[in-house]
Amino acid sequence: MSIKQISVFVENKTGRMTEITEVIGAAGVDIRALSIAxxxxxxxxxxxxxxxxxxxxxxxxxxxxxxxxxVIAVGVDDKPGEFAKAMRTMSEADMSIEYMYAFxxxxxxxAFVILRVEVxxxxxxxxxxxxxxxxxxxQIYNM
Amino acid sequence: MDNCFTPWVECATRETMERMQTERLxxxxxxxxxxxxxxxxxxxEAGIKPEDIRSLSxxxxxxxxxxxxxxxxxxxGLFAVPKDQLVRIQASSGTTGKMTVVGYTQSDIDDWAEDAxxxxxxxxxSKSDYIHVSYGYGLFTGGLGLHxxxxxxxxxxxxxxxxxxxxxxxxxxxxxxxxxCCTPSYAxxxxxxxxxxxxxxxxxxxxxxxxxxxxxxxxxxVEIERLLGIKAHDIYGLSEIMGPGVSFDCxxxxxxxxxxxxxxxxxxxPDTGEVLPYGQQGExxxxxxxxxxxxxxxxxxxxxASLTRDTCSCGRTLIKMSKPCGRTDDMLIIRGINVFPxxxxxxxxxxxxxxxxxxxxxDRVDNLDTLEVQVEMTGEMxxxxxxxxxRIEKKIRAALLSALGLAAVVKLxxxxxxxxxxxxxxxxxxxxxx
Numbered sequence: 001m002s003i004k005q006i007s008v009f010v011e012n013k014t015g016r017m018t019e020i021t022e023v024i025g026a027a028g029v030d031i032r033a034l035s036i037a038x039x040x041x042x043x044x045x046x047x048x049x050x051x052x053x054x055x056x057x058x059x060x061x062x063x064x065x066x067x068x069x070x071v072i073a074v075g076v077d078d079k080p081g082e083f084a085k086a087m088r089t090m091s092e093a094d095m096s097i098e099y100m101y102a103f104x105x106x107x108x109x110x111a112f113v114i115l116r117v118e119v120x121x122x123x124x125x126x127x128x129x130x131x132x133x134x135x136x137x138x139q140i141y142n143m
Numbered sequence: 144m145d146n147c148f149t150p151w152v153e154c155a156t157r158e159t160m161e162r163m164q165t166e167r168l169x170x171x172x173x174x175x176x177x178x179x180x181x182x183x184x185x186x187x188e189a190g191i192k193p194e195d196i197r198s199l200s201x202x203x204x205x206x207x208x209x210x211x212x213x214x215x216x217x218x219x220g221l222f223a224v225p226k227d228q229l230v231r232i233q234a235s236s237g238t239t240g241k242m243t244v245v246g247y248t249q250s251d252i253d254d255w256a257e258d259a260x261x262x263x264x265x266x267x268x269s270k271s272d273y274i275h276v277s278y279g280y281g282l283f284t285g286g287l288g289l290h291x292x293x294x295x296x297x298x299x300x301x302x303x304x305x306x307x308x309x310x311x312x313x314x315x316x317x318x319x320x321x322x323x324c325c326t327p328s329y330a331x332x333x334x335x336x337x338x339x340x341x342x343x344x345x346x347x348x349x350x351x352x353x354x355x356x357x358x359x360x361x362x363x364x365v366e367i368e369r370l371l372g373i374k375a376h377d378i379y380g381l382s383e384i385m386g387p388g389v390s391f392d393c394x395x396x397x398x399x400x401x402x403x404x405x406x407x408x409x410x411x412x413p414d415t416g417e418v419l420p421y422g423q424q425g426e427x428x429x430x431x432x433x434x435x436x437x438x439x440x441x442x443x444x445x446x447x448a449s450l451t452r453d454t455c456s457c458g459r460t461l462i463k464m465s466k467p468c469g470r471t472d473d474m475l476i477i478r479g480i481n482v483f484p485x486x487x488x489x490x491x492x493x494x495x496x497x498x499x500x501x502x503x504x505x506d507r508v509d510n511l512d513t514l515e516v517q518v519e520m521t522g523e524m525x526x527x528x529x530x531x532x533x534r535i536e537k538k539i540r541a542a543l544l545s546a547l548g549l550a551a552v553v554k555l556x557x558x559x560x561x562x563x564x565x566x567x568x569x570x571x572x573x574x575x576x577x
Binding site: 011037041046063064067098099116 | 522557558560
């Protein structure tokens with residue numbers, strides 16, 4: 001139930017984002033979701049793509065520092081209060097969230113949230129028990 | 144006990160060595176006095192005649208020679224022999240201004256080759272070895288120095304010179320190089336490139352390296368040995384004194400044996416000129432006692448080291464010098480604290496979490512010196528969270544503060560963004576204007 005997320009080390013220099021996204025585009029890889037964590041010196045670009053292994057190879061080949069992290073993808077009904085419900089489920093189960101970011105699917109009434117948690121299997125169980133759909137890699141990559 | 148190229152000298156008794164040195168020193172001072180106007184003047188000024196030099200303790204009475212003296216007499220002003228006796232000229236560019244020009248008679252070339260051969264044997268080499276020379280060939284003494292040493296030993300020299308790293312690796316793998324000779328930073332680069340090419344260090348013949356021409360830390364040695372699967376040995380020299388091979392590492396890898404049958408070392412206080420006892424760190428000074436073309440008396444190298452006469456397990460009785468930890472002019476003074484790039488290198492390597500690819504950027508902001516240590520991020524170091532990366536930066540900062548007493552800003556940069564060198568690595572970017 002884990003999704004492979006790509007993280008790329010990005011130095012705070014002009015043109016870095018262009019270079020990274022061009023490498024991904026040239027490798028024929030499609031980006032599903034992205035987020036960037038930034039500090040004054042560097043950023044970490046996190047990507048969900050449709051072909052994670054191809055993307056990693058292409059980025060490493062271009063000399064970039066890349067790692068793969070396991071995250072979970074949760075489907076949340078696109079209604080006010082639904083996301084809060086998911087958050088409550090996590091806090092009641094005493095599970096903390098390292099970081100998260102959301103994206104909207106094209107042909108769905110749902111929003112998708114990528115969560116990085118300490119124990120992905122447990123988080124997936126808890127959320128599924130509360131009625132949230134946990135998406136598989138294939139579902140996300142092929143969206 | 145090591146094999147020695149010339150055991151009768153390298154393992155000589157103190158008595159034999161001192162007798163040889165005394166004779167040679169007296170002869171050198173006489174030759175300088177008679178043939179080099181510069182030295183005649185200096186010795187007359189100091190009231191010293193060649194016959195006054197009767198024992199090694201008289202060495203201290205001689206005046207120092209400085210790099211500036213070579214610059215002032217550029218190009219051939221300090222040569223002690225007529226042009227016809229010169230068989231070679233070499234030069235080093237130095238970081239400022241004019242080249243330092245040195246010359247050699249045939250006897251000097253033979254002596255130099257012997258120095259380098261001793262170094263190769265001390266690194267475990269023999270006439271059955273392929274000696275891969277990646278030091279630059281040309282006016283720089285590195286390439287030709289090791290090359291002639293290899294031939295003198297009867298080993299097989301592969302004169303690759305520097306550059307074209309992929310080709311270097313092809314040669315190492317296909318020609319079967321046994322011993323690699325280059326700068327330590329280039330050895331690192333070759334090691335990294337081999338790793339990228341997916342070549343297992345155990346799959347190549349290479350078993351030793353002789354690295355010099357720039358200061359390098361014990362931590363760097365461990366890294367190189369791991370990356371290349373070899374034993375890494377130090378070699379020291381400067382073209383003014385002869386070239387690489389003035390001193391060399393043995394199997395103990397704990398200090399370099401000085402070829403004191405040819406070069407008498409001293410350690411002095413760089414400010415007062417006072418000769419310091421064994422064990423104390425100071426500026427390294429050499430007096431050449433066999434060189435004919437360019438004999439130098441008490442030449443101040445500006446390298447910082449110490450000397451010791453402790454017994455060495457290799458069996459050699461040649462005096463040992465510590466690895467030079469920097470140059471008096473490499474030293475940075477940041478907020479009143481003396482800092483050598485090699486110290487920072489040691490801190491980084493001891494942390495075992497960073498590559499030794501770093502750049503020190505010194506600046507002055509609001510009348511206060513600032514130090515930024517740029518270190519390359521590695522694949523192993525990279526974590527998905529900002530927090531983890533910041534933790535690494537903090538750890539480096541804390542280690543530097545504790546080791547140097549200096550609060551530096553640490554900046555993690557992309558791999559390969561710090562310029563690699565094939566020769567001496569540029570570690571300092573001092574942006575402070577006078």
